[in-house]
Amino acid sequence: MLGAGADPRKTRTPRQDPKHRLWQAARVALDVRRLLILRAVLRAGSLTAAARELGWTQPAVSQHLRHLEREAGVPLLLRGPAGVSPTEAGFVLLARADAVAAELHAAEEEVSALAGLRAGRVRLQAFPSAAATLVPAAVGALAEAHPGIAVGLEEAEPDTALPAVLAGDADLALAFGYDGPPSDLSGLAWRPLLVEPVLLVLPPGTSAPPGLAALREEPWIGGCVRCRGHLVDACRTAGFDPHLRHTTDDYVVVQNLVARGLGVTALPASALAAHRHPDVVAVPLAELGLRHVGLALRPGAEAVPATAALVAELERVARHTAPAHTLTSEAAD
Structure with a gap:
């Protein structure tokens, strides 16, 4: 009951008190560690595999997930004979967990950088010819x-490397786009490194054609998905659809096939710099355009000194590499 003269508008029950509401919100906040455990389970495909990676027991992982589902108020995992998969709510939390993992990694690197670059780790993904040069x-x-x-390199084409950086599974991606930066850079920053020509690669003793249209009857060898798409676009612009007899993303295999007269292809200058079969003929052809090579990273990632140091070294190496590519490009024009 209210005392005599008390104003009911100024009297709050415990649940109405702002401090109580703040405490309630804190109680239902999701535990970050459990969120990362959910991420590990979904990436590993099962509780047992995740427990091995985390160095925990399977019951401990299961208990943390039960707590997380209680905190979330909805089921997060579907369990079946083939392993686990996320519910709709699990998908939502997985996307957030990727961002949390990336931010925690950045925080770890920033703290270690206080030692003045005496420690640090950079996870780099790079497409094959960049990884080789x-x-x-x-x-x-x-x-x-x-x-x-410590720099850890993983070879990956841009279609894999760019999502890895966005998800926090890599710090930097060496990537490329044709006639401009990659189109799939949403959420990422782009640091251009160099522009290189794409060269026509022909069997031994073959004369340079006047243009792509002269090769409409030839069998073609396609590279990675992105390179293959560019080749098809260039040929269609020249008035024909190329007959892709072989496909491989290994530029050594590509050149070996061409050297045996099994097809013609197009390769960027860096692929030929990494490996050049002595018998193939490589000629510039303006119709094949240019490839733009650069670094993709999360905004703010360069605040981590170890990452910034690797970016600086890659830029330095690219500056020394670019003149040779530029000369070839001018010949193509």
Whole structure:
């Protein structure tokens, strides 16, 4: 009951008190550690596999997930004979967990950078020809200057590398686009490194054709999905659909096939710099356009000194690489 003269508008029950509401909100906040456990389980495909990766027991992982589902108020996993899969709510939390993992990794790197680049880790994904040309020189120079920085390289085409950076599974992606930066950079920053020509690669003893249209009857060898799409577009612009007899994303295999007279192809200059079969003929052809190579990273990632140091080394190596590509490009024009 209210005391005499008390104003009922100024009297709050415990549930009406703002401090109580704040406490209730804190109680239902999702536990970040459990969110990352959910991410590990969904990426591993099962509780047992995730427990092995985390170094925990399977019952401990299961208990944390039950707590997380209680906190969320909805089921997050579908369990079946083939493993686990996310519910709709699980998908939502997985996307947020990827962002949390990326931010936590950035925080870890920023703290370790207080030691003045005596420690740090950078996860780099790069397409094959960049992994063979730009990366060794840049990572080697970084190792000499800052031996405490560990760079982990994973070879990946842009279609895989760009989502990996966005999800926080990589810090940097060496990627490319044709006649401009990659079109799928949503949510990422782009640092251009170099522009290189795409060359026509022909069997031994073949004369340079006047244009792509002269090769309409030839069998073609296609590269990775992105490269293959560019080749098809260039041929269609020249008035024909290429007959793609072989496809492989290995530029060594491509050149070996061409050297045996099994087809013609188009390769960027860096692929030929990484490996050049002595028997193939490589000629510039303006119709094949240019490839733009650069670095994709999450906005703000360069605030991490180890990441910034690797970016600087890759830019330095690219500056020394670009003149040769530019000369070839001018010949193509």
